[in-house]
Amino acid sequence: MSGVKLNNVIKRYGATQVIHGIDLGIDDGEFCVFVGPSGCGKSTLLRMVAGLEETTEGQINIGARDVTRLDPSDRGVAMVFQTYALYPHMTVEQNMGFGLKMNGHPRSEIDAKVAEASRILKLDDYLKRKPAALSGGQRQRVSIGRAIVRGPEVFLFDEPLSNLDAELRVEMRVEIARLHKEIGATMIYVTHDQVEAMTLADKIVVLRAGRIEQVGAPMDLYRDPDNKFVAGFIGSPAMNFLNGKCAAEGVDVPGLAMTVPMGQAAQNAGTEVSIGIRPEHAQIVDGDTHVVELTEALGGVSYAYLKAPTGEKIIVEERGDERSKTGDRVGLRFDASRAMLFDAASEMRIR
């Protein structure tokens, strides 16, 4: 078992550069999740670790070994694909044993390892079936089993749950978390689903346009984002951003019709900023500043979509028995210490 280290990794397709110098360290046994909007390069980065895409510049280490120019099979990685990528003409058993067979392991050892993996993933009843006779969840389990059997140093997951329906996705998410605990191997997991990222990860890497925006533990990213992009990407519904301007006594926010007293405002007086407020940190109170345009009741919580006097939209989470109705005129209250301030031009956090 060993960690993964990326050192100024760059990927170009001809003249187009898609990965712009990534530096990242993933510890041994860590569960690292790459998230980002589609096209941000997270899958490309994963495939570069796997060896399926050539690394244009930079260095990739797995453990102490430099694997930058090695073949995928020599890197000690196993990959689980979104499409499962099972071999349709082989049974579950043959699918799982294929990697070992290709590397010339003896029959008895293959059988033992396949049996072990199928026990972990509860696939014993399906060993003789072909993939076509399995459901989506079972197929993905086989695909994971195929990775386990090879006993890799690093597991790579490329959006493994995207093809499953919502219920199965939750189930498999738990399964993968359990697997990580049981095996303890280093895992890199690519997803665009932030729920998966938040629940599974020891460490989340937020990517945008081939650059790392922020790396950190899930709750750190949530509570303390470095910039507006991360703040907006992590959390659902997304953080509300309202334009404002710093002044000596606080941040003047027209969308809230108030000046928010914030310590950082004084030394940045005159700067155009965005103030960020999470839906769950704001409360609807009596008032006349905002109009409720729409409410979504999900049971335990409701989301009220408010329209500010400036036309900006604000989402507020509501709990309890008293909830607002469409068309209500309301006011807004929040704890200023929970609000975050971002520079409007650079989008960086002002702390």
Add this chain to the structure above:
Amino acid sequence: MDNIAGTKSSLNWAVQISTLALVLLWLFPTVGLFVSSFRTADQISSSGWWSALGTQTSQNPAIRIEGEEFVDGDLFVIEGQLFTNADIEVSAWGTSSRAPQAFVPGDVAELSRDRTITVDVGGAYRFTATESQEGQRLPRVFTTATAPPEFTLDNYRTVLVSGNATDNLAKAFFNTLTVTIPATIIPILIAAFAAYALAWMDFPGRALLVAVVVALLVVPLQLALIPLLKFHNEIGIGKGYIGVWMAHTGFGLPLAIYLLRNYMVGLPRDIIENARVDGATDFQIFVKIILPLSFPALASFAIFQFLWTWNDLLVALVFLIDATGETTVMTKQIVELLGTRGGNWEILATSAFVSIAVPLVVFFAMQKYLVRGLLAGSVK
């Protein structure tokens, strides 16, 4: 928007009728050959294959009666049987070619010089004369007879086993197989390798190679016949099986590579990448993953190539058949039969059916792959 799923197209009937027309167009000659190949020469010449199951009415050639004369009272009598086949029933008979159906069975015909003759239903005749007919020409009997349908394996026996050198197709049949089987397998082997490389291996000039293959698809093979034969003679292959295998391989390869490459390109990339991560080499990926998954495409090309080499005459004539006649293939043999046995339809029909039987079997055994392989690559 009246073309949504679930509603029948208004041209449905046209499709149905076209299908029916195609089926009939294809079925008529095939069934005709099949039926004719089991009939006797006589029955073929008297009626078409569509009435093969009915009673056969035929005007038989004149039979001159013959037999031992004996004396019955004051008459000299000759009795006998016109036909060897007991099932034949005479429906009419006559004694002159001008009126071959003048009498019904049982009638007594008066001939010149006080002679009479009578023929019964079974073909037995009784001839009487008032003086001895020794040394005289006996009369002829024209009969119109009905016979039950008769089916025989004799034609196949002639064509496959016992016939003389010109009729016997057995040797040509095996010669054709000798040409066809390697000429199907060799191009598939080469094309499968090439198609994998063109689909999944990265090397400079790949796109250009694919373009060349596509361009070769439209080159007519007649263009290459003479230069290729010259080439074969120069390198010492000459005319023979190796030459014809090479020629068929060459002419078949562009289509094979094109078809297989298009199919293989459509295989999911993830599967191949996963195999690569699993540690399989390119060759192992090809053998263990690509080949089994490409089976429908391989089979459909195999059918194409088999049919085309089986029915080929031109390439065999140019590259194979020499003066010894040892390497004659079936197509050539049948062409010759048309000349030597042009009137013997039973032989021709049987030969033709023998030559189409194998393609038919191949086609029906593998037609599901044919459709699947043809659609593959166009629709994912």
